[in-house]
Amino acid sequence: MSTPAISIRNLTKEFAIPFKKERLVAVRNLSLEVPEGEVYGLLGPNGSGKSTAMKIVLGLVTPTEGTTAIFGCDSRRVESREQVGFLPENPYFYKFLTALETLLFFGKLCDLRGSALKDHAYSLLKTVGLENAADRRLGGFSKGMLQRIGMAQALIQNPRLLVLDEPTAGVDPAGSREIRDLILQFKSQGITVLLCSHLLGQVQEVCDRIGILHHGSLIKEGRIEDLITLENQTQLVLENASPALLAELEKRAREGGATVIGEGRPKADLEQFFLRVTQFNS
Numbered sequence: 001m002s003t004p005a006i007s008i009r010n011l012t013k014e015f016a017i018p019f020k021k022e023r024l025v026a027v028r029n030l031s032l033e034v035p036e037g038e039v040y041g042l043l044g045p046n047g048s049g050k051s052t053a054m055k056i057v058l059g060l061v062t063p064t065e066g067t068t069a070i071f072g073c074d075s076r077r078v079e080s081r082e083q084v085g086f087l088p089e090n091p092y093f094y095k096f097l098t099a100l101e102t103l104l105f106f107g108k109l110c111d112l113r114g115s116a117l118k119d120h121a122y123s124l125l126k127t128v129g130l131e132n133a134a135d136r137r138l139g140g141f142s143k144g145m146l147q148r149i150g151m152a153q154a155l156i157q158n159p160r161l162l163v164l165d166e167p168t169a170g171v172d173p174a175g176s177r178e179i180r181d182l183i184l185q186f187k188s189q190g191i192t193v194l195l196c197s198h199l200l201g202q203v204q205e206v207c208d209r210i211g212i213l214h215h216g217s218l219i220k221e222g223r224i225e226d227l228i229t230l231e232n233q234t235q236l237v238l239e240n241a242s243p244a245l246l247a248e249l250e251k252r253a254r255e256g257g258a259t260v261i262g263e264g265r266p267k268a269d270l271e272q273f274f275l276r277v278t279q280f281n282s
C-alpha cells in the first residue's frame with residue numbers, strides 16, 4: 001500500500017479550561033487515513049473538533065496524545081508542510097495589498113521568486129477566476145472573492161495536499177458552486193483534499209469519503225453512497241406502470257411479507273443522515 005496523504009493515529013487534544021480543574025476534550029482518540037488523490041470531508045457540528053484536528057495535522061497545534069503524519073512525515077517536522085496548502089477558517093489578508101501582490105507575498109514566504117512566481121501568480125488568479133481583479137485591493141473584495149484568493153494562496157507552492165477549513169463559509173450559493181468546481185478540478189489534477197464543511201449538499205457532491213465528528217469523536221466514516229443507503233429497503237423504478245399494476249405489485253409485496261412504504265427515492269439525503277447520527281449520539 002502506498003503511503004497515505006494523511007494519517008491520524010489515536011489523536012486526542014485536551015484544552016485546559018481557565019480557573020477550572022477539568023479539561024475540555026476537543027478531539028478524542030481520532031484515527032483516520034486519507035489515501036493520496038482522495039477528497040475527504042470532515043463534518044461535524046460547531047465545536048466538534050474539526051479545525052483542531054486539521055491544525056494538529058498541519059503542525060500548528062500540539063496534540064495531547066497520538067500522532068499525525070503527512071505523506072508519511074510526522075506533522076511535528078517542518079518538512080511535513082512542504083507539500084501542503086492551507087486555507088484557514090478565517091484567513092487574514094492585508095487589505096491594502098492587491099490580489100496579485102497578495103499571491104506574490106505568499107509565494108515569497110514559500111521561497112518562490114522572480115518571473116516564475118509572477119507567471120504562477122497570474123495563472124492561479126485565472127484558475128480561481130480573479131484575473132480581472134489582479135490589481136484591485138483586497139479591502140474591496142467580497143467574501144466569495146476573499147475565499148477564492150485564499151484558495152489561490154493555498155495553491156501557491158503547487159501542493160500535493162490541500163487542507164480547506166470551511167472553504168464556502170459565508171459565500172453565496174453561486175460562489176460556493178465555483179469553489180466546489182475548483183475542488184473537483186484539483187482532484188482531477190491528483191491533489192488530495194481534506195476539507196471540513198457544514199454545507200452538506202456540497203460535501204455530497206465533491207467528497208469521496210466523509211467522517212462525522214461529534215464531541216471530538218469520529219462517529220461515522222465511509223463513502224457517502226454507503227452511509228446514506230437504507231439497507232433494509234429496495235427501490236424499484238418503473239416506467240409507465242399503470243395504477244392497476246402498482247396495486248397488484250403492492251398486493252404481491254404484502255403477500256410476500258414486504259411493505260410498500262412509499263414511492264420515490266429510498267435514500268435519506270446526507271443532511272438527514274447527519275442530523276440523525278449527531279442527534280442519536282448526543
Ligand SMILES: Nc1ncnc2c1ncn2[C@@H]1O[C@H](COP(=O)(O)OP(=O)(O)O)[C@@H](O)[C@H]1O
Binds near residue numbers: 026
Ligand atoms: N485554543 C483553544 N483553547 C481552548 N479551547 C479551544 C481552543 N481551540 C478550540 N477549542 C475548543 O475545542 C472545541 C473544538 O473546537 P474546533 O476544533 O474549533 O471545532 P470545529 O472546528 O468543529 O467547530 C471547542 O469546544 C472549542 O471551544
Ligand SMILES: [Mg+2]
Binds near residue numbers: 050051052089165
Ligand atoms: Mg472550525
